[in-house]
Amino acid sequence: MHIVIGLIIAFVIVAIFARRNRATRNCRWRADHTGDRGALKKYRCAACGATGFSATGGPPRDCKSQLPKV
Structure with a gap:
């Protein structure tokens, strides 16, 4: 029973x-x-060629290629 509960919790976290x-x-x-x-x-x-800026120290969190072109 403990194994089943552990698997369910792991699935939810993933x-x-x-x-x-x-x-x-x-x-x-x-x-x-x-x-x-x-x-x-x-x-x-490298995949779509979009550029983005970030101040968080890591890459942007969202894909810029899905934004509408202006």
Whole structure:
């Protein structure tokens, strides 16, 4: 019985983390330090070519290629 409860808890945790990264699943962000703007770090997606900036120290959390073109 303890094994079944443990498996259910593990499944729920994996499902939560899988949903959390859904927006960037297809993007592979690479740092591009030539375009940094002070505290903002520039990143370029190797998959779709989108560029984005982040001040969190890591790559952007969302995919920029799905945004409408202006």
